[in-house]
């Protein structure tokens with residue numbers, strides 16, 4: 001049936017098609033993608049990446065946590081943690097071995113491997129499974145916890161997230177009589193800074 005082009009009194013005015021959302025200008029793009037994934041209210045899980053503290057503060061807090069656990073803060077443990085904090089991103093064990101000593105001289109692999117085992121056990125360091133690498137926890141004084149990561153495929157940074165899923169997973173596992181040993185949630189993609197850089201390159205290439 002053909003639609004009449006005459007409108008009757010009381011008919012609603014025909015709506016114009018909505019324009020497609022415009023691509024944000026480069027200057028505003030960064031602000032937009034840096035918006036936290038979800039605003040957090042008290043008691044609500046935040047999906048914002050956990051921000052690391054300064055390297056010096058991280059070392060002080062890590063030592064305090066180690067001593068509080070009745071363990072010794074030995075030089076290999078301190079140095080391995082320091083290298084990871086300085087890197088601020090996942091580092092392979094053999095790279096830690098290679099630049100361990102003064103003047104970035106290598107050490108014996110067991111020195112680093114034993115220190116890593118200890119630091120992981122205490123929750124000061126996490127293993128990034130999909131990179132087979134290690135990263136310092138941005139919360140050195142937090143209780144032992146599973147770490148979830150957003151990992152950038154371009155620059156290699158890994159942001160630890162607090163998804164707050166452990167309790168529900170533990171409850172599900174308990175209901176199924178499943179022994180939960182560890183939880184690995186690692187999402188891979190492109191970080192905000194790399195997306196911004198790529199967007200700016202595109203704009204420059206197109207001469208906009």
Ligand SMILES: [Zn+2]
Pocket residue numbers: 123126137138139145146147160
């Ligand atoms: Zn952590």
Ligand SMILES: [Zn+2]
Pocket residue numbers: 152153154155156157190191192193194195
């Ligand atoms: Zn990146």
